[in-house]
Amino acid sequence: PGEDGTLQGYFDMTGIPYSGCGVLASALTFNKFTCNHFLKNFGIDVPGSILLRREDPITPDQIVTSLGLPLFVKPNVGGSSFATTKVKEASQLENAIVEAFTEASEVIVEQFVAGREVTCGCYASHRGVTMLPLTEVVTHNEFFDYNAKYNGEVEEITPAPLPENITCNVQQITERIYRLLGARGIVRADYILMGERPILLEVNTTPGMTPTSFIPQQAAAAGISMSDLFTELIESAFKTQ
Incomplete structure (x- = not known):
């Protein structure tokens, strides 16, 4: 609830202030x-993909x-990597697509991009845009799937041990994406680093906020308490809406 823009539309119609992205950014992401594909038009690098x-x-x-092997097959909407499969052989593809259709009416088949996985959070308030430190995701599974996310089968390193120029580049791209989407509040963008080149995987406008989620980790690394962060966002929502 609240991820696809429906709730934001209700708040807009009833004049209720809120601190996150609006209808368009929420629905688009x-x-x-x-x-x-919208962001690709503005020069953001993304993996090749097909929509089914x-x-x-x-x-x-x-x-x-068209896309080569391996491939990722995943629902076009939703999160937590439900029904996401890494396909290594063509014979596995149809079953992976059928499984993804159990979660959504549209499925993405996406090129596999080898590299280091990083995620970058940012937020905007009446004080401007704040870029958070990057987190590197090191999973012991084939990819950062549901089990890795929620069963501790992953190492999350914040701040990511990267050269400063790569960190700054990812942060600059994330801020550009934030502005292109007309985002508000807290947003997180996930990437694969193919060498020094960031390839965008997806943008999340409703990122997790549990103590072990990426945004709280990144805020802590930046010396920002979640209480102060939320206070700033709430105050900004009342000032700008």
């Missing part, structure tokens, strides 16, 4: 395929010819 709907024929050979 909830649709991973559309968001990435239920009525579309599944043609594994054509997909593999």
Whole structure:
């Protein structure tokens, strides 16, 4: 609830202030395929991908010819990597697509990008945009899946042990994405570093806020308490809406 812009629309119609992204940014980022292709038009690097709907024929050979192997298959909406599969052989592709369709009516088949996974949080208030330190995600699984996220099968290093120029580049790209989307409040962008080149995976406008989530880790590394962060966002919401 609150991720796809529906709740934001209700708040807008009833005049209730809120501290996060508005309808457009929320709806756009909830649709991973559309968001990435929108940002690609502005020069943001994203993996190659194909969108499938239920009525579309599944043609594994054509997909593999277009995108290569391995591939990721995932629902176009939703989070926590539900029904996401890493496909290493063409023979696995159809079953992975069928599984992803159990979670959504649209499925993305996406190129695999090898590299280091990092995530970057930022937020804006009446004081301007604040960029948070990066987190590197080191998983012991095939990828950062549900089990890795919620069962402790991952190492999260904040701040990420990266050269300053790479960190600054990722932060600058994240701030640019934030402004292109017309975002508000807290946003997180996830990347794969292919060498020094950041490849955007997705943008999350409703990032997790548990003590072990990325944003609280990054805020702590920056010396910002979550209490102060939320106070700043709430005060800003009343001033700007």
